[in-house]
Amino acid sequence: MTIYRNFINGEWAESASSKTAQNINPANTDDVLGTIKQATREEARRAVESAAEAFRMWRTTPAPQRGRIIARAARLMEENKEELAQLLTREEGKTISESRGELQRSINVAEFCAGESRRMNGETIQSELPANFAYTIKQPLGVVACVTPWNFPVAIPVWKIAPALVAGNTVVFKPASLTPATATRIVELFEEAGIPRGVLNLIIGSGSEAGDEIINHPAVKAVSFTGSNQIGIRLYEEVSRRGAKVQCEMGGKNPVVVLEDADMDLAVESTVQGGFGSTGQRCTATSRAIVVNEVADRFVERLVERANNLRIGAGSDPQVEIGPSVDENQFKTVLEYIDIGREDGARLLCGGERASGDGLDKGYFVKPTVFDFVTPDMRIAREEIFGPVLSVLRVKDFDEALQVANDSEYGLSSSIFSSDATRIFRFVDEIETGMTHINSPTTGGEAHIPFGGIKATGIGDREQGSTALDFYTDLKVVYVDYTGRKREGNLY
Ligand code: NAP
Numbered sequence: 001m002t003i004y005r006n007f008i009n010g011e012w013a014e015s016a017s018s019k020t021a022q023n024i025n026p027a028n029t030d031d032v033l034g035t036i037k038q039a040t041r042e043e044a045r046r047a048v049e050s051a052a053e054a055f056r057m058w059r060t061t062p063a064p065q066r067g068r069i070i071a072r073a074a075r076l077m078e079e080n081k082e083e084l085a086q087l088l089t090r091e092e093g094k095t096i097s098e099s100r101g102e103l104q105r106s107i108n109v110a111e112f113c114a115g116e117s118r119r120m121n122g123e124t125i126q127s128e129l130p131a132n133f134a135y136t137i138k139q140p141l142g143v144v145a146c147v148t149p150w151n152f153p154v155a156i157p158v159w160k161i162a163p164a165l166v167a168g169n170t171v172v173f174k175p176a177s178l179t180p181a182t183a184t185r186i187v188e189l190f191e192e193a194g195i196p197r198g199v200l201n202l203i204i205g206s207g208s209e210a211g212d213e214i215i216n217h218p219a220v221k222a223v224s225f226t227g228s229n230q231i232g233i234r235l236y237e238e239v240s241r242r243g244a245k246v247q248c249e250m251g252g253k254n255p256v257v258v259l260e261d262a263d264m265d266l267a268v269e270s271t272v273q274g275g276f277g278s279t280g281q282r283c284t285a286t287s288r289a290i291v292v293n294e295v296a297d298r299f300v301e302r303l304v305e306r307a308n309n310l311r312i313g314a315g316s317d318p319q320v321e322i323g324p325s326v327d328e329n330q331f332k333t334v335l336e337y338i339d340i341g342r343e344d345g346a347r348l349l350c351g352g353e354r355a356s357g358d359g360l361d362k363g364y365f366v367k368p369t370v371f372d373f374v375t376p377d378m379r380i381a382r383e384e385i386f387g388p389v390l391s392v393l394r395v396k397d398f399d400e401a402l403q404v405a406n407d408s409e410y411g412l413s414s415s416i417f418s419s420d421a422t423r424i425f426r427f428v429d430e431i432e433t434g435m436t437h438i439n440s441p442t443t444g445g446e447a448h449i450p451f452g453g454i455k456a457t458g459i460g461d462r463e464q465g466s467t468a469l470d471f472y473t474d475l476k477v478v479y480v481d482y483t484g485r486k487r488e489g490n491l492y
Contacts, residue, residue, distance in 0.1 A: 002034030004180040004204045006043055007187050009050035010197030015039045015204070023180055026093040026324040026331075027314035027363040033091055036180050039205030044172075044213040047201040051143040051170035052219040054198030059140050059168045067117020070162050072193035074110035077103065077158075084154065084185055086316070091181045092153055093323040093364075094278050095315040106158040108447035109464065113162035116469055120167070128491065131483040138473040140168030141245065142221035145214045147207070147235070149227040150326055151281045151386075153179035157186055159447075159464055160224045161200065167472035172201045172220070174211050176227075178327055180204045207231065215239055222246070224463075224471060226283075228384075229456055236459055247460030247471045249452055251384040252412030254442040255288040255405040257427065259398055260295050262417035266439060268302040270415070274441035275390040276310060276368045279323050281330075283457075284413040284435070284443045288374075288381060289392045290401045296394045300372055303392070304350045307368040312355045314363065324364040325387055331364035334387030338369055341380040346371040346391065376407050384410070398423050406432045411455030413442040434458055 004023070005012045015037035025031035058066070077084065085099035094102070122136035146160040157173060164171050175183035187202045203210050215223050215235055222245035225235055232248040239246045256274065258267045274286030291299050315323035325331040331354075338352050351369030366388055374381050374391035381391050395401045405414060415437035416427045424438055434453040435445070445451045450465035452458045461471040481487065 001032070002181070004034055004036050004184055006039050006047065006204055007191070007200070007202040008043065008047045009053075009201070010191075015043055017205075021177065023091065023178075024327070025090050026326050027316070029362050031090070033181050036177060036204055038177075039203045039210040041209055041213040044203050044205065044210040045217065047172045047203050048143055048214060048217045048219050050198040051172050051201050054196065055140075055142055055170045058170055058196065058199050061168070063117040063120045063166065063168065066166050066168065067114040069190075069194045070110050070117065070166055071114035073162070073190050074107050074114060076189040076193055077107045077110065080185075080189065081107070084182070087185060088154055088182050089315040089323075091179055092150060093315055093326055094281075095320055095323050096318055098278055099315070102152055102155045105445075105447065106155045109155065109159045110162045112447040113166045113468065116163070117166045120469070122475075127479070129481070129487070129489070132479070132481045134477055134479050137476050137478065138167070138469065139476055141472060141474060142169060143219050144169040144171050144472060145220050145223045146171055146173045147211055147215065147223060147225045147227065148173070148175050150176035150178040151278070151283070153182040154186060156226050157183060159468075160226075161186075161190070163468040164224070164472045165195070165199065167469050169222070169472055170199045172203060172214050174203050174205070174207070174214055177206055216242075218242065220244060222471065225249070232459075245460070245471065247463070248458065249283070249463065250457050251410055252283045252285070252453065252457055253288060253382065253384055253408045253410045254284055254286050254413045254433070255290050255408070256286050256414070256442060257401045257405055257416045258289060258291040258295065258299055259401070259416070259418040259420065259423065260292050261419045262295070263419070263439070264295065264298060264302065267417035268299060268306060270417070270439075270441040271303060271390070272306045272310070274415070274443045276307065276322050276388045277441075277443060279325060280388040281326060281386050282443055284445075285386075286415070286442045287385060287390060288405070289390060290395055290404050291392060292398070292401060293394055293396055296392070300349065300370070300392055303390075304370055307350050307370055307390075310368050312365050312367065313358070313360065322368060322388060325366060326364070328364060330386065331366065334366050334385060334389060337380055337383070337385045337387070337389060341371045341374070341378065341389070341391070344378040344380065346374045346378060346380060351388070376404050382408065402427065402430055406430070409456040410453065412453035412457040413437070415440060415442045434462070
């Protein structure tokens with residue numbers, strides 16, 4: 001049986017801890033992938049110290065050389081893509097085609113970041129004074145902690161680790177406790193790509209102990225976190241209090257707006273894709289369908305028909321369209337929210353229970369669920385469920401749709417289905433989300449395009465794309481006076 005190990009200062013070593021947990025396939029709880037030994041606080045401290053020591057060397061390694069290692073890691077991910085995708089499906093539960101997609105995104109991100117290593121440019125700026133100019137340089141921060149969730153256990157770590165390393169930082173990576181196997185493989189591939197000792201460290205441990213120790217260590221100059229609001233806000237308070245940099249990407253309650261002039265087939269297909277893809281366990285998953293009354297009956301009828309026909313099962317079967325919830329806790333949370341929806345008076349149209357029979361009894365499967373006549377004050381319309389549960393909210397017109405869509409603490413993603421350019425562009429201007437999609441699902445992103453949310457979803461610089469390195473660098477301004485004389489006059 002595999003025992004997951006920490007990677008500290010270039011060495012793989014089993015934790016001394018006696019606290020253990022099993023890594024279980026959520027599609028079949030008889031299938032145990034391995035054992036986690038929860039890293040101790042002392043091990044977490046050693047990981048930070050090794051990263052701090054390695055920083056002195058890594059920061060002076062030219063950025064294109066750092067980028068070459070990241071490019072090699074991208075090639076290794078490509079070579080091992082299928083094995084990693086199978087492991088991801090077995091560990092997290094998503095379908096095999098979703099896992100392959102996640103791997104491709106990770107490869108794209110690593111390639112993009114490798115390219116950025118040759119573009120870490122500053123700017124030159126003319127001074128008001130003759131024979132004077134200024135320029136800017138981007139410098140690394142030091143040790144960066146990357147704290148990641150289980151729902152994209154390959155792509156999210158890669159989109160934090162790759163830019164952090166390219167920028168010249170050293171990293172302590174703390175993955176979610178539920179996904180140690182994929183985390184281990186990513187780090188192994190970076191090691192094989194030639195990452196020097198101490199530059200990338202992995203701690204397999206709980207958030208409340210090892211994670212807490214890492215983020216509060218004074219040598220950690222920045223924390224990049226993706227996860228829930230509950231943890232993220234607390235982490236932000238703690239880390240920013242000691243003056244370190246923090247970036248938090250958190251939850252979503254993403255709306256799709258369907259107007260009367262929408263292509264109805266496209267709107268339904270995209271809502272199904274956004275709502276039930278990855279079992280609703282995407283931060284950008286569609287969880288609210290806000291539909292104008294005029295077309296609501298038609299929309300709902302087709303939506304329910306499609307939801308009822310989705311093939312549920314183990315993601316390793318290529319025919320399967322919707323996998324399990326990631327673990328027993330998440331499974332129970334989803335079922336609890338279904339009860340809350342019923343109690344609050346929403347009309348349950350399909351699903352609403354665990355899926356069983358046909359080999360599903362050993363997994364955490366929930367039937368795709370649609371609630372109709374949901375009102376904006378209901379908990380299922382306000383809180384992130386993170387499962388295959390979609391709420392339909394009926395509205396009278398576009399203005400009410402916009403108002404309901406914005407009536408959320410979250411602001412990650414959104415989409416609108418319409419053929420009216422005027423209302424589409426008003427939506428673009430007024431929707432309060434960091435990303436919005438026109439006539440396509442709320443989900444998805446690309447390596448070279450910034451990703452992230454506003455309002456309670458996101459704090460700090462955007463990840464990926466042209467902004468990927470912003471969080472991981474400090475900007476230094478340099479003034480150059482080549483007059484050789486005492487400055488005449490002052491600069492204000
Ligand atoms: P989570 O429970 O907040 O955990 C995220 C990470 O934080 C895990 O590695 C966790 O470790 C760690 N952690 C927990 N307590 C900590 C502490 N006191 N100090 C330091 N680290 C700590 O989130 P999750 O359930 O894994 O992920 C689902 C959430 O992520 C959803 O809300 C989803 O919307 C969000 N998400 C957002 C985005 C985005 O880009 N906006 C993308 C993907 C996911 P343990 O696993 O050991 O508890």
